[in-house]
Amino acid sequence: MMRNIAILAFACVVALLGGVWYLTLRGNGSDDAFAQCRASAVAGGSAAIGGPFELLNAKGETVTDKDVITEPSLVYFGYTFCPDVCPFDAARNADAVDVLEERGYSTTPVFISIDPKRDTPEVVGDFAYNIHEKMIGLTGSPEQIKAASQAYKTYYKAQEGDDDYYLVDHTTMTYLVLPEHGFVDFFRRDVTPEQMADRVACFMDNS
Numbered sequence: 001m002m003r004n005i006a007i008l009a010f011a012c013v014v015a016l017l018g019g020v021w022y023l024t025l026r027g028n029g030s031d032d033a034f035a036q037c038r039a040s041a042v043a044g045g046s047a048a049i050g051g052p053f054e055l056l057n058a059k060g061e062t063v064t065d066k067d068v069i070t071e072p073s074l075v076y077f078g079y080t081f082c083p084d085v086c087p088f089d090a091a092r093n094a095d096a097v098d099v100l101e102e103r104g105y106s107t108t109p110v111f112i113s114i115d116p117k118r119d120t121p122e123v124v125g126d127f128a129y130n131i132h133e134k135m136i137g138l139t140g141s142p143e144q145i146k147a148a149s150q151a152y153k154t155y156y157k158a159q160e161g162d163d164d165y166y167l168v169d170h171t172t173m174t175y176l177v178l179p180e181h182g183f184v185d186f187f188r189r190d191v192t193p194e195q196m197a198d199r200v201a202c203f204m205d206n207s
Helices: 001-033 085-102 119-130 144-149 193-206
Strands: 052-056 062-063 073-077 108-113 136-138 154-159 168-170 174-176 181-186
Touching: 001 144, 052 136, 062 085, 085 108, 085 119, 085 193, 108 119, 108 144, 119 136, 174 193
Parallel strands: 073 108, 108 136
Antiparallel strands: 052 062, 073 174, 154 168, 174 181
């Protein structure tokens, strides 16, 4: 009799744990539809990064995030005088856009300047177009750029030097933003165009 009770109790515990396990998996799946696409977790959740911004395009026109991010976009914060990192990263993003296009996906690379003193609308526009014809170059007032940078939790600080020849320390990650979902993931500098394209495609397929 005691043995039967013990077996029944064990069975109940197994059933309970199984139910908790199922609900946990089910909950995780519903909380993040893109879980299988992410390479790493985002501290604080993806909702903590990104948001509205107001900047100037290559024509000097005021645009908002709604005007710019009309399809899946690769957003990068940099500056045109950057000697190596920014051109390399921007070119990598452009290559990823081309790889995605070959696979039937349309995406837009976006370059946001963090150097308003030198990067006029025309300068940042020429820089972006020379990297990729689809790349959107944006700049703005110091206040506008600071607001956009803070929304995406990026860092930048100009080094001391000549008024015309100085470097700017800054965050070097690229952000994937979907019109319907906002920021969903980021890419480090060591990610190749093909790897980036794979992950972006995953997000687009599951959006």
